[in-house]
Amino acid sequence: MEFCPKCKSLMIYQGDKLVCRKCGYEKEADDSEELVIKVERNKEDVPVIEGENLKTLPTTKAICPACGHNEAFWWLRQLRAADESEVRFFRCTKCGKTWREYD
Incomplete structure (x- = not known):
C-alpha cells in the first residue's frame, strides 16, 4: 500500500x-513489493454440516x-x-433435505 506524495491519497x-485517483500522480511500481489480491466469497456458498457429526x-x-x-x-x-441475526439451518431426519430460515 502506498500513498500519493502530493495529496496523501491511496x-x-x-x-x-x-496512480493516484485524486490528483493523477503516477509512479512506476516497485517490483519488490508484494501485491495481495482479496477474493470475496460468493454469498450463495453456504457452509453445511456433513458426515457423522449430524447425529x-x-x-x-419442523415440517420438511x-x-x-x-x-x-x-x-x-x-x-x-x-449486527444481524443468525440463520437457522434444518435437515430432515427422514429424507436429509436441508433448508434455512431467516428472521
Whole structure:
C-alpha cells in the first residue's frame, strides 16, 4: 500500500504503475513489493454440516418442505453482518433435505 506524495491519497495499481485517483500522480511500481489480491466469497456458498457429526445435533419439530416429515436436526450460522441475526439451518431426519430460515 502506498500513498500519493502530493495529496496523501491511496494509490492504486494500473498495469505496471501506481496512480493516484485524486490528483493523477503516477509512479512506476516497485517490483519488490508484494501485491495481495482479496477474493470475496460468493454469498450463495453456504457452509453445511456433513458426515457423522449430524447425529449429535439437536432435533426440533419442523415440517420438511420435501417430504412433510415433522422432525429435523437444526444448527445456527452467522452468515450476514454481525449486527444481524443468525440463520437457522434444518435437515430432515427422514429424507436429509436441508433448508434455512431467516428472521
